[in-house]
Amino acid sequence: MSTRIANARMYAVTPEAEAAWRGLLAEVAADAQVALEYLAYPAPQPLEVLWSRPDLGVVLMCGYPVALRLAPVLPLAAPIPDVPWAEGRAVYRTDLIVRRDAPYARLEDTFGGRSGYTVAHSQSGFNAWRRHLLDHRAAGRPALYAEMHGPLVTARNVLEAVRAGRIDVGPLDAYWHLLLARHAPQLVADVRVLASTAVAPMPCFVTAVDTPPAQAQRLREALLGAASRPWFERYATALALRGFAPAEAATYEVLLDWDREANAAGYPLPA
Numbered sequence: 192m193s194t195r196i197a198n199a200r201m202y203a204v205t206p207e208a209e210a211a212w213r214g215l216l217a218e219v220a221a222d223a224q225v226a227l228e229y230l231a232y233p234a235p236q237p238l239e240v241l242w243s244r245p246d247l248g249v250v251l252m253c254g255y256p257v258a259l260r261l262a263p264v265l266p267l268a269a270p271i272p273d274v275p276w277a278e279g280r281a282v283y284r285t286d287l288i289v290r291r292d293a294p295y296a297r298l299e300d301t302f303g304g305r306s307g308y309t310v311a312h313s314q315s316g317f318n319a320w321r322r323h324l325l326d327h328r329a330a331g332r333p334a335l336y337a338e339m340h341g342p343l344v345t346a347r348n349v350l351e352a353v354r355a356g357r358i359d360v361g362p363l364d365a366y367w368h369l370l371l372a373r374h375a376p377q378l379v380a381d382v383r384v385l386a387s388t389a390v391a392p393m394p395c396f397v398t399a400v401d402t403p404p405a406q407a408q409r410l411r412e413a414l415l416g417a418a419s420r421p422w423f424e425r426y427a428t429a430l431a432l433r434g435f436a437p438a439e440a441a442t443y444e445v446l447l448d449w450d451r452e453a454n455a456a457g458y459p460l461p462a
Contacts, residue, residue, distance in 0.1 A: 195248025255314035281436035307340035
């Protein structure tokens with residue numbers, strides 16, 4: 192298999208953002224001396240199908256399915272968002288958004304209303320949201336919302352459901368939210384963040400598990416060294432990116448702890 196694919200669908204929030212990812216990954220491929228072909232893979236095509244392809248070269252993947260071993264992949268490196276709450280680490284969190292004109296002052300004010308989630312293998316749209324709600328549950332109140340809509344599949348669908356008033360509050364990947372606000376601010380102008388979850392390990396670029404070890408190592412080194420390369424600043428502002436940090440399967444094991452905690456509490460779904 193001579194040419195492998197590159198893809199940044201998870202954070203290709205607009206055509207402009209995807210063009211920046213595509214350019215950055217082309218530079219990474221050149222530095223690593225690995226032939227990569229950027230594959231456009233727009234929603235609603237299922238990400239789990241993409242992640243299971245045998246020709247993955249450098250593709251963004253959520254950490255929760257990495258931990259769940261939903262696909263045979265090898266983590267390479269994770270983006271470091273250029274945002275104060277990340278504190279220079281490869282972490283992200285979930286913004287819990289409501290309409291800007293909604294009357295809610297606290298998350299608790301939304302209880303009894305309508306919410307939603309993306310898909311059960313999502314960290315930002317499911318696992319983090321469910322864990323955040325655990326602190327608010329009680330024996331006499333196992334369900335916090337009268338309606339829980341899902342799977343809504345994508346962050347864009349969650350955003351549109353909140354904007355349209357179909358749900359009162361929804362979980363939005365905070366880095367995705369940041370990039371959309373940078374490239375299409377009109378799409379988030381009428382929502383606000385009511386609360387945010389604890390941070391978790393950032394989604395990472397992965398390669399197929401059978402990628403030749405020498406290729407995988409060159410790709411990892413090219414990603415980790417990207418911030419020092421003269422081409423990096425060309426993409427960093429557009430992608431709110433400080434660089435990349437090492438990622439391995441063990442990085443994401445903590446997300447399984449969150450899953451076990453919720454299931455032990457009898458909370459398989461956000462509710």
